[in-house]
Amino acid sequence: MEDNKNLNEKDLVKNIPNGNFEELSKQIEELQDDEDGKLKGGFVTIDNEYDDDKDSDKSDRNCNMIFCSCG
């Protein structure tokens, strides 16, 4: 599978470091297996705190979806 970071940044004039993603990645606990063959770590969750309802008035303005051609 192609790495989508490269896909995103293809042909870009400015390369802006994506610090937040790197920070999050650092929070991933190393994937380890213990003596019993049980695994731990290897992932990080992101709180679903982003309340899209708060934005609903904005989306009412125009859907702003990438495929929308609204004014």
Add this chain to the structure above:
Amino acid sequence: MKNSIYNNFVNYDNKVILYNGFSGNFMIIEPVLLRLYESLINENKIEKLREIHSNFYNVLVDREFLVDKNIDEVKRCLDKLYQVDNNYDKYHLIVNPTMNCNFKCWYCYEVHVKNSKININTKDNIIEYAKNVIQNSPNLKYFLLGWFGGEPLLQFKDVVVPIMKEIHYICENNNVNFSSNITTNGLLIKDEVIEISNKYNLNDFQITLDGYRETHNKVRYISQKEGSYDKIVNNIKKLLRNKIEVTIRINCSKETFSDLDKIAEDFEDIRNNTVKYLTFNFHRVWQEEEQVNNMMFTYMHFFRKKGFKVSSFVRNIKNTCYADKRNHATINYNGDVYKCTAREFNKKNREGILTNEGSILWDDRYKKRFDKKYTNISCFECSIFPVCKGGCSQHSLENEEDYCVYGYDNSKKNNSIVELLLSRIEKC
């Protein structure tokens, strides 16, 4: 348990982003963990994960990446979308006071009608219509009045103020929350406009910049010698200082990308308590090729890094376009009624008419819009369906055959997921 059909796995920066389109949950995992997960799914042994990596298993269940074996996910998703489109808590009325405009932007899809203006009869009918909606909708909590056009501020005093004042009053007397927004080019925002906006809760302006000063002024100019960029930027700052929300819509084309970062510099003096009222919204000009998107992503991240709110163009399942909703109408200056505002306001696209009794007579096109929505069956089991919803009802109307708003291109779908994640973790 089973793997949710709405799970998306996207390789990014040597990690894997997991995103469930229905629940809206994200995780970032090591690629090796994905390989383990996929092999267990393929072997139909996902319950084994509970023994091997109980913490991971529990999180996958908790965040709905793994769902009950018996659940019909398509039905659940369609039910949710139906609920969103048929929400009667809120009514959204958009009014075009005029189809005239003081700019002639090259990409505008509208045909300007000089001297067009809502007449007294249509004005009364609009107010009567709003009154009927407000008084006859027992579940109504919010009434949102949007101003579009044409340039609505060309008819601010004669049309916008009297209609807004009246509907604001009707809402107050019926315990319905009223707010209003306006899509304007921002040139005609005088102190009086701000004063009245504050009085009647016109608290949200969308104003477009066509790039930085020089580029913008080539498209939006007052005269051959006078551009509009500085005036519009100053007007935006005035609104922000008056605690009125502004979305700066940046129309993106190859030309507008030059010096776009300088727009951020122009708003660097908007800080502290004021910056929260400002949102940037990047949008590709519809005639431009999709390659522009890559550059647009970069600038979106750049503005976020600078501490500005940037709205994502990817919406979760709870957000559909107003044109997809039952409780919405767009009334043109001449009393013709529409749903979508992204198409020319002509007889062909009309979906109803406003009557003298203050009601809307919807026609067959309106019925067809709702009949056709969610009929693109091939979309239903696509992992990104809860996000793109198979396109909007306008797409459904315009496409007789099966279609995909991403052109069946997985890399575009993946880019959308990455952008959604970044918008979530980079918000200011």
